[in-house]
Amino acid sequence: MCNKFSTFAADFFDTIMIQESFIKLYEKSFRENWELKAYADYDTDTLLTYGDVARKIARLHLFFGKIGIKRGDKIALVGKNSSHWAVIYLATVTYGAVIVPILAEFNPNDMHHIVNHSDSVLLFASGKIWESLEEEKMPAIKGALSVEDFTCLYQKIAIKSIIKDLDTDFAAKYPDGFRREDVSYPEILNTEVASINYTSGTTGFSKGVVTPHNALAGNVTFGIFTKLLVRHSRVLCFLPMAHAYGCAFDFLTATAVGSEVTFLGKTPAPKILLKAFAEVKPTMIFSVPLILEKVYKSQILPTINSRSMKMALSIPLLNEKIYGEIRKKLVNAMGGEFFQIIVGGAPMSKEVEEFLLKIKFPFTIGYGMTECAPLISYTPHTEFKPSSAGKILDIMEVKILSNNPYEEVGEICVRGENVMLGYYKNDEATAEVIDADGWLHTGDLGTIDADGTIFIRGRSKSMILSSNGQNIYPEEIEAKLNNMPFVMESLVVEKGGKLVALVYPDYESIDEARIHQSDIQSLMEENLKNLNKSVAVYENVSSIRLYPNEFEKTPKRSIKRYLYSQIV
Numbered sequence: 001m002c003n004k005f006s007t008f009a010a011d012f013f014d015t016i017m018i019q020e021s022f023i024k025l026y027e028k029s030f031r032e033n034w035e036l037k038a039y040a041d042y043d044t045d046t047l048l049t050y051g052d053v054a055r056k057i058a059r060l061h062l063f064f065g066k067i068g069i070k071r072g073d074k075i076a077l078v079g080k081n082s083s084h085w086a087v088i089y090l091a092t093v094t095y096g097a098v099i100v101p102i103l104a105e106f107n108p109n110d111m112h113h114i115v116n117h118s119d120s121v122l123l124f125a126s127g128k129i130w131e132s133l134e135e136e137k138m139p140a141i142k143g144a145l146s147v148e149d150f151t152c153l154y155q156k157i158a159i160k161s162i163i164k165d166l167d168t169d170f171a172a173k174y175p176d177g178f179r180r181e182d183v184s185y186p187e188i189l190n191t192e193v194a195s196i197n198y199t200s201g202t203t204g205f206s207k208g209v210v211t212p213h214n215a216l217a218g219n220v221t222f223g224i225f226t227k228l229l230v231r232h233s234r235v236l237c238f239l240p241m242a243h244a245y246g247c248a249f250d251f252l253t254a255t256a257v258g259s260e261v262t263f264l265g266k267t268p269a270p271k272i273l274l275k276a277f278a279e280v281k282p283t284m285i286f287s288v289p290l291i292l293e294k295v296y297k298s299q300i301l302p303t304i305n306s307r308s309m310k311m312a313l314s315i316p317l318l319n320e321k322i323y324g325e326i327r328k329k330l331v332n333a334m335g336g337e338f339f340q341i342i343v344g345g346a347p348m349s350k351e352v353e354e355f356l357l358k359i360k361f362p363f364t365i366g367y368g369m370t371e372c373a374p375l376i377s378y379t380p381h382t383e384f385k386p387s388s389a390g391k392i393l394d395i396m397e398v399k400i401l402s403n404n405p406y407e408e409v410g411e412i413c414v415r416g417e418n419v420m421l422g423y424y425k426n427d428e429a430t431a432e433v434i435d436a437d438g439w440l441h442t443g444d445l446g447t448i449d450a451d452g453t454i455f456i457r458g459r460s461k462s463m464i465l466s467s468n469g470q471n472i473y474p475e476e477i478e479a480k481l482n483n484m485p486f487v488m489e490s491l492v493v494e495k496g497g498k499l500v501a502l503v504y505p506d507y508e509s510i511d512e513a514r515i516h517q518s519d520i521q522s523l524m525e526e527n528l529k530n531l532n533k534s535v536a537v538y539e540n541v542s543s544i545r546l547y548p549n550e551f552e553k554t555p556k557r558s559i560k561r562y563l564y565s566q567i568v
Contacts, residue, residue, distance in 0.1 A: 022194065022213035023094045025220060025256045027185045030054040033231065033258035034180040039083035040262045042236075042276055048083050050258070053090070055178045059170055060091035060150075066162045066169070067142055069122065071096035071186075074196065076115045078102035079126035079147035081241050081263040086251055088124050088147065089241070093213075094185045099195045100208075101242035104129060106198075110206065112137040114198045118208060118424065125153065190214035196424050197244060199370050199554070208424030211244075215373035216252060218395050218417040222375060223253035228342070229284055231258035236280045236335075238268040239288065244374035245345050249286050270294050277335040285334065285341040289348035292341070292363070295333075296352045297483060300326065323359040330361060340381040342366055344374070346558055347456065349479040350387065357386060366390045367454055371433070371440060372418040377454045385453055392452040393418070399439065405448050409457050409471065412446050413439040445473070462561055464494045470538040472499070477541065480534055484527040486510050486520070491551055491564055498542040501528075502564060504550055520546065 033050040040047045048056075069075070075092045077099060079085050092099040100118045102111055104126070115123060115138045123144040125133065130144060135154045143155040152159045174182060190213040197209045223229055228249065235254045239246030241263075254261045262280045266272060273291065303309055304326075313319045334341070340362040348365055356363055364381040367389035368374030376398075377390035384390075392398045395417040402410025415438045422430035433441050445463060446456040458473030465471060474492035481490045481501060488506040492499055505520055515523070524544040532540045551559040 020217065020221070021188060022190055022217040022220070023185045023188055025217070026090060026094060027183055029256050029258055030183045031180045036232070036258055037260045038255065039086055040260070041083050042262050042264050042266075042280075046083055048087075051180065053083075053087055053255075054180070054183050056084075056087045057091040057094060058174075058178055058182065059166060060088065061095050062170055062173065063162065063166060064091075064095050064097065066166075067122070067157060067159060069095070069097055071188075072098060072193070073122075074098045074100050074118050074120040076100040076102055076118060076120035076123045076141075077125075077147070078104055078106075078111060078129055078242070079124070080104050080265050081237055081246075082147065082265050083263060084147050084150070085241055086255070086261070086263070089247075089251075090255070093194050096186055096188055096192075098193050101195065101197060101247070103198075103240055103242045105240075108132045108134075110198075114206075114208075115141065118196050118198075127153075130154075188213060190217055193421065197242070197370050207426055207429055209370045210421040210424050211373050212421055215418045215420060216248070218393075219248040219373050219375050220253045220256050222378075222393060222395070223249055224257055226378075226380075229254050229257050229259045233257070233259035233283045234280055234337075235259055235261045235284065235286075236264060236273075236276055236282045237261050238264040238273060238276070239286060239345075243345075244370045244372075245288075245368065246286065248374060249342075270298070274333055277333070281335040281337045283337055283339060285338050287341055287343055288345040289343055289352070290346070292343065292356070293349050293352050293482070295330070296349075296355065300330070300355070301483070327359040327361050330359075338362070340364060342378070344368055347458075347475050347479070349483055350476070351480065351483045353386065364390065367456065369442060371420045371442075372396075372414065373420070375418060376414050376442075377452075379453065385449075387455055389446075389454045389456050392448075392454065398448060398452060398454065400446065400448055402447075406450070407447060409445050409447055411460055412442045412444045412454065412456070414442060415439045464499070470536075472539055474499075477501070477531070477535055477539055481527065481531055481541075484530060486513075486515075486523050487527065489551060489559070491547075491559055491561065492541065493561075493564060499540065501531075501541045501544045502547045502551075503544050504547045 030050050036050050038048050038050045038053045075097050077085065077088050089099050100114065100120050102114050111133060119140065121140060121142055123141050124147050125144055126147045130153050142157050143159040144153040145151065146153055152163055192213055193210055194213045194216050195211045197211060198206050199209060229235065233254065235250050237246060237250035239250055241247050241251055251261065264276055304313065312322055342364055344366040362381045364379055364384040366375060366378040368376045375393060376396060377392050379390040396414055397416050398412065398414050400410040400412060402408040419440050422434065443460050444456055445458050445460050446454055448454055458475045462474055463471055464474060477492045478490045481487055486506050486509055488504045491502045493502065503524060510520065528541060528544050552563055553559055
C-alpha cells in the first residue's frame with residue numbers, strides 16, 4: 001500500500017436533508033400523493049394508488065403486531081418484482097423491522113441459509129419458490145406468507161386465524177376507514193438497521209450487507225434533489241428489486257416522489273423489454289450494460305457493418321444524418337419519452353459506449369456497490385466523461401491507493417453517508433474491507449481526475465500481472481471479444497504465463513447464419529486475429545477455447561471467475 005493518497009471531501013447535503021428520517025419520506029409521500037397511481041404489475045390488471053399502498057402497509061403493520069413482531073426483528077422476502085413485493089418491503093421498514101431481501105435466482109439451499117443466518121422470524125415467498133423450500137430447514141421462523149396474496153403458506157403459531165380476523169380488527173382500529181391522515185410511522189433514527197442484503201460475489205463468499213436507514217436515505221435524497229425522478233415520472237422496474245440498484249431508484253426513490261412504477265415481474269429479455277418500453281413509455285430508465293450491449297450487437301452492429309452503410313458513414317455530413325436516424329430509432333424503441341438511461345451494476349463495453357456517444361444517445365454510467373446501497377458516483381448524461389463512472393457524490397469521499405491517483409491505477413476507497421455498517425455477524429470480513437478510518441476498500445481498481453470523476457479499470461482480484469510486469473485487466477479484453485461475431489460471452493484467464501480466452505458461442509446467431517458446428521473453431525481463430533490487433537502486445541491472447549455452457553454468474557450478472565481459474 002502506497003503512502004500518498006488523493007482525497008476529495010465534498011460539501012455534505014444540508015443537514016436536514018441527510019438527517020431526515022428515511023421512513024418519514026414515505027409517510028409524507030403517501031399523504032401528498034394519496035390519489036395518484038403508484039404501482040402496476042405488467043401484463044395484469046393490478047393498479048394501486050398511493051392510498052391503496054398505504055392501506056396495505058397499515059394492514060401488515062396490524063398483522064405484525066398481532067403475531068408479535070418487534071422493532072429490529074428480521075423479515076425475509078423472496079419473489080420476483082411485483083407491487084406486493086414493494087408493499088412488504090415498505091411495511092417492514094416503516095414498522096421498524098429489518099427487511100432481508102433474497103434474490104429469486106438463489107438456489108433453495110442458499111435461501112435456507114440466508115433465512116437462518118439473518119435470524120429472520122417471518123418469511124414472505126412467492127408460491128413457486130415456496131414449493132422448493134423446506135420449512136424444517138428454517139426452524140426460527142414463525143411462519144411463511146404468500147407474496148402474491150398474503151395467504152398463509154406455513155404456520156408455527158396461529159397465523160391463519162389472525163389473518164381470518166384481520167378485516168374485523170382493521171375496521172375496529174379505523175372505524176372511519178383508513179385515510180391519508182392515518183398514515184403515521186414511528187420515529188426511527190437513521191442510524192438503525194433497515195435491511196440486510198446477501199450478495200453472492202465473484203469471490204464465491206456470500207455476506208450479509210447491513211444497511212442503515214441513513215444509507216438508503218442518502219441514495220433516495222440524492223435521487224430527489226437531483227430530480228432523477230419527480231412526481232408523475234413513469235418507471236419500468238425490470239432490475240431485480242432484491243438488488244440494491246433497482247431497489248434504490250426504480251422503487252424507493254420513485255415511491256418517495258410520487259412516481260408511477262410498473263413492475264415487469266419476468267426475465268427482461270430484449271423482446272419483452274422493448275414491448276414493455278413501448279407500452280409504459282418510461283421517463284427515466286435504470287439499466288445494466290447487458291441490455292444496451294445486446295441491442296447494439298443484435299440490431300445496430302449488423303446494420304453499420306454492412307458494406308453500403310460503411311460507405312455512407314465515410315461521407316461527411318451524411319454520417320451525422322445517419323447517426324441521428326439510428327439515435328431516433330433507438331430512443332423510440334425504448335419508449336421515446338425518457339430523459340436519460342442510467343447504466344450501472346457492471347462495466348460497459350468500451351465499443352458500445354463509444355458508439356452511443358458518437359450518435360449522441362442520452363445515457364450516463366454510474367458506479368456503486370451493495371455496500372453503499374448502492375450509489376458512489378454519478379454524472380448526468382449532459383456532463384458525462386467518456387470511459388468514466390461518474391463523479392463522486394457530494395455525500396461521499398474517494399481516494400485512490402496509488403502514488404499518483406490521476407495517472408497510476410490503484411484500489412478505489414470510499415467513505416461517507418452511503419456506506420454500510422458492516423457484514424452481518426462477520427467482523428472479520430468487515431475488518432477486511434472497512435479500515436479504522438472508515439474507508440471502504442471496494443476491490444475495484446482505477447484513477448480519478450481533478451474534480452473527483454472516477455475511471456475504473458477492473459477488479460483487483462481479477463488483474464493479471466504479465467511476465468514483463470504489465471498490469472492486464474481481463475475485463476477490457478473480454479469487452480472487445482464479446483462484440484466480435486458469434487461470441488455470446490467470454491472469460492480471459494492466465495495459464496502458464498499466457499492468456500487464454502474461454503468463449504461460449506452465440507449459437508442462435510450461428511444457426512441463423514447456417515454455419516456448421518465444425519466451423520465454429522475456425523470462426524474463433526479469425527476473431528482471435530482481430531482481437532490481438534486491437535489490444536497491446538502484452539495483452540495478446542494465445543488461444544480461444546470453446547466452452548459448452550453459459551458461465552455461472554452472480555445476481556449482478558458478473559461471471560464467477562473463481563470457478564474457472566483452473567479450468568484450462
